[in-house]
Amino acid sequence: MRLQFQWDYEADVVVVGFGYAGALSAIAAHDAGADVLVLEKAPENFAGGNSRVSGGGMRVPINIHDAIKYYKAVCFGTVPDEDIAAMADAMTKVPGILRWLGIEIAELGLPRMRHPVAGGESFRLYSIAKNGKPVFEPIAAVGSGDLLYGALKQRVIDRRIKVWYETPAKKLVQDPLTKEILGVVAARRDKTINIKARKAVVLACGGYENNYEMWINFNFPGIKVYPWGSPYNTGDGIKMALDVGAALWHMVSIEWDCPCIKIPSEIYGCAVQTRVVGAMRPRVGSYIVVNKHGKRFMNECKTLVHRKEPLELTHFDQERLEYPNIPFYLIFDEAFRLQGPLVKNTRIGWHNIFNLYEWSHDNSAEIDKGWIVKADTPRELAKKLNINPEELEKTIISYNKNCEAKMDPDFHRPAETMIPLNSPPFYGVELALTITNTQGGPKRNAKAQVLDTENKPIPRLYAAGELGSFWGFVYPGGSNIAEAIALGYIAGKNAATERPWNKASMHSMKG
Known part of the structure; x- marks a missing residue:
């Protein structure tokens, strides 16, 4: 006996x-x-996911054969060779797709990948452009993601494609016998609605960085991280795909970024980043980073952006059952305070794009708020921060001697960035880890088809973007955006070519 399923709305293709x-x-x-x-899921003003608040740079191969070599090296066997080859071909088409849409792009002068492996020289970095000039500066963290999102949104509007904001998808509707995806259950205006997808569903709803349960199960339990991007990325697509039998991949592939200031990040629910530490451009000044024991543990100038080697910050002491370098603190003096704000307003990240808070130019407002702790001596500062006073004093003395010697034998910070920390009063601020995005999700092939646990396509289900990205281990900077464009185009085109499912073959459905 067939269960009758009541549809409230229908379309050929439903994109989530x-x-x-x-x-x-x-x-x-x-x-x-x-x-x-x-x-x-988001209101229109906050829609766009991580795409909108990204840097907007697109890393594109110009030679398919070289790209295959490079992608094989960075994927470390997590992606089948045939999919790598197809992806390399698809990624070369990204500039053409954007130009087909009438979006002006330009090449930046940063062609080579950071990893010195075969094929890395055959890439070019693009961004959206105005009057022939790219609107992107990666070293200064000035992005163009919002502009590219606006351009794509306008193309959607021009085509009169229906977009329902504030309508989160909740479940996929699946035929229990054929395993076809027949539609989506969503929440709209305080009601549950059933939306029929006559041809296919495309999942493009981002990662899981705001889902704490997923975070601690796949990554570092006991470490709280603050997402740099959209708070609406809560792993919804992962849960929906799992419910219909999808395999998962790349769930432990995450992207770090520069640390954030903990108190305002807690207040605003996203990373309020400082680029003093871990930035792509080393900061010169009288500052250090210490752990709760008052000791330095890292080169403060080593970039944390998209790092993959084990971070000193995530080091776990199994004997003491603790992360010894968390919490961690930025320590600086009056001379450094007067150099400028700890947090500069760039055009990257949720906090900056939506202007949640503007940092004072001399950090004085944040001192008054208690976000930055002030003291006359290092020992007094340590007591206020609840770290070891004697060790912090020793650490600063040792650091200052290294400045005079123009060397850092312990952590190899570039000598030209080291200025003695000796101008009272002294300041400290607690930092926290920032995560840019996650790469994991439902496993897919280069046709954007979602695969089940036997590596067979789940009929009429596609996925694109960082939800189940191809980047399974090392992330090639700028490739999430290029992949979103390439696979988004493939997913939509393939979904549209599906034949509408036959009502007569519909059995009792799971949804």
Whole structure:
């Protein structure tokens, strides 16, 4: 006996998520003749996911054969060779896709990947452009992600593609016998609605960085991280895909960024980053980073952006059952305070794009708020921060001697960045780890088809973007955006070519 399923709305292709991948999926499906509906969890003002607050740089290969070599090296066997080859081909088409949409892009002068492996020289970095000039400066962390999102959103509007904001998808509807995906259950205006997808569903709803349960199960239990991007990324697509039998991959592949200031990050629910530590451009000044024991433990100038080697910050002491370097603190003096704000307003990250808080130019407002702790001596500062006073004093004395010797024998910080920390009063601020995004999610192939646990496509289900990204271990900077565009286009086009499912074959359904 067949269970009758009541549909409240229907479209040929339903796209879940409205960042770069979702926008490209919707556009490609529409232009292939499909009737498209986009479901977006966030209100319109905050839509766009991590895409919108990204740097906007797109790393694109110019030689497929070299790209295959490079992608094999960075994926470390986590992606099948045939999919790597197909992805390399798809990624070369990204500039052409954007130009087809009438979006001006330009090449930046940063062609080579940071990793010195075969094929890394055959890449180019692009961004959206104005009057022939790229709108992107990676070293200064000035991004163009918001501009690219605006351009893609306008192309969706021009096509009159329906976008339902504040409509989170909750479940996929699946035929229990054929395993076809028939639609989506969503929440809209305080009601549960059933949306029929006559041809296919595309999941493009981001990662899980704001889902604490997923974080502690796949990464570092006991460490609280503050996401740099959209607070709406809570692993919804992962849960929906699991419910219909999808395999997962790359769940432990995460991307770090510069640390954040803990108190305002807690207040605003996202990373309020300082680029004093761990930035791509080393900061010169009288500052150090210490752990709760008052000791230095890292080169403060080593970039943390998209790092993959074990961070000193995530080192775990199994005998003491603790992360000895968390919490950690930025310690500096009056001379450094007067150099400028600890947090500069850039055009990257949720905090900056939505102007949640503007840091004072001399850090005085944050001292008054208690976010930055002030003291006349290092020992007094240590007591206020609840760290070891004697050790902090020793650490500062040792650091100052290293400055005079123009060397850092313990952590190899560049000598030109080291200025003696000896100008009272002294300051300290607790830092926390920042995560840019997660790469894991439902496993997919280069056709953007979601795969089950036997590596077979789940009929009528596609995925694109960082939800199940191809980057399974080392992340090639700028490749999430290029992948979102390439796979979003492929997912939408392939979804539109599916034949509508036959009502007569519909059995009792799981949803």
